[in-house]
Amino acid sequence: MDTTLLFQLVLNGLIVGALYGVVAMSFVLIYKASQVVNFAQGEFLLVGAWVCWWMLTHWQLPIWAGFLFTLAFMTLFGIVLQVIVLRPLVGEPVISVIMATVGLSIFFQALMKWIFGVFAQPFPPIFTVERVHVLGLEVQSVYLASLGVSALIMLGFWWFFTYSKHGLAMRATAYDQQVAQSLGVSVPKVFAMSWAISAVVSAVAGVVVGVVNGVSSALSFYGIKVFPAVILGGLDSIVGAVLGGLIIGVLENVAQYVDAEWLNWGNMYQIAPFYALILILLIKPYGLFGTRNIERV
């Protein structure tokens, strides 16, 4: 077997996987803070990428200004969604909340297609150097940048939840809502904040993918790919989400290679994570780092 090719595949897997990890992290953030399984996570990427693209191409803003505007917009977007749609559903059964996010997902997917059309749109070029060599492998510079952005976001999460006051308040809420409330944490504010942060972080991932592959409705599939990652890592573990994302990313690329070399089934790139998902659910439903009190009888 060609080792260079394998290295290249693993590297590609890690780059994509890091992005899955970032999205999975923001998914877990919402789940931990407000016990909502967000099926509309992919639409955060989609909306964020389209808004940024619109700012850059239509208003001709420089990249930093367009990016900052996107972040501000997504903060507002996350808060508004939480307050208008999710807040009335607090205390409703799991299925209602899941269905509400599924409804949001369809709504925004169709809205984006309506506004921006169905064709993939490329971002204006940002990097002058197309590709660089790392350890004898050829890597596109956008991919390297995407890896850097992912690492930066993960570092930011770590700092936020270890040192900042708001991050600690969120952890307290996730641990025990009543105790957090009695210590003066405003739980509704924490819910809104978790949605805002999740939307912003996902939007950053969306912009990165958009710069690499162009913006299209395919972005919302990241929201589905996130499920194998979070189940593998454990639904309520942020570290697990990152690791799960990386593993799923590598698995995808290796599965595609195995498929192309020996099996010739086609489409393994898309489907392999879901086979893995079923296996994990059957063997170890709480994942690698999840809390074990999963509802199982």
Next chain:
Amino acid sequence: MTSMAPAGDFRTAYRADTTIFPTRNARLALLVGLLVLCAAPLALGRYELGLLIAIGYSAIAALGLNILVGFTGQISIGHAAFFGFGAFASALLAEHHVPVPLAIWGAGLMTAVVGLVFGAPAARLKGLYLAIATLAAQFILEDFFARARWFSGGVAGRVTEPYTLFGLRFDREETYFYIVLAHVVVMFVAAANLMRTRDGRALVAVRDHYLSAEMMGINLAYYRTLSFGIASFYAGVAGALYAHYLLFVSVEAFNILYSIQFLAMVIIGGLGSIMGSLMGAAFMVLLPEIVQSAADLLAGGMIDRVLRLGASISFLREMAIGAAIILFLIFEPDGLAHRWRMIRAYWKLYPFSH
């Protein structure tokens, strides 16, 4: 049996509580309704009949999903994949010279077996874990349809046989309507009766409090898996009816959006309500028509030109589906069936409603 319901709860026997028709008028209303429907092909055009047929097979699938979601409390986001499996299975059986009336039920059984396989995690999982497992089932089955040419005809799709019974061909809306109507009646009566049996009550007990149910001697794994099998059977029969109506089945029809539409039917109709499944199916089938006529109404005007309504009608329909789900969850979480009960209660208690 009285013709009107009393303005209070005066039942003294358990049988009176489990009866399907509490009053003579309820039974009469159903018979009159069926007669009116039987006369529908005389009065309606082909397009309207096509809508009624769509409501019919969607209602069967939605009823199956309601048994799973509404009565047993399990979530499935892969119902359209089972619906599609039934469609392809029936086409395959008909191609191997099984008469179509039998192929439809055979497809239901085959789908039930597949449902039991994917329902195996359901014996151990519940809530959102099960939702995610069925999401995976949706993608795996969709991939299987695209790949298995012997089963689904691959990307090209599969042509199906028309429904023939005693030498009569039911291949037009006017005639196929009666086939769908008959299946709807059989499936709905079966479901209504299932809920009166020990098994049906066991499913409800599993939903309401699984620990108590287990203590009362209900085998949780058995009933959760059974519920998955029943839901898949309904989906399979509905899919087979769909296949022999359109006479052509293609892979891309059974995507996740369609699964979500089935869930929306159940939620909009009312979780755990048998007639609600029918109302929800009718609502979801008619919703795109309403969007279409609203867009037609605005066609040519200022709004149409600015918003490109005509060109993006399919996106508007999807948005309407999403918006309907969210609005119902927030403002009418018990669905149309609940609204219907409220209207009935208003008349029952009139003029002393408080």
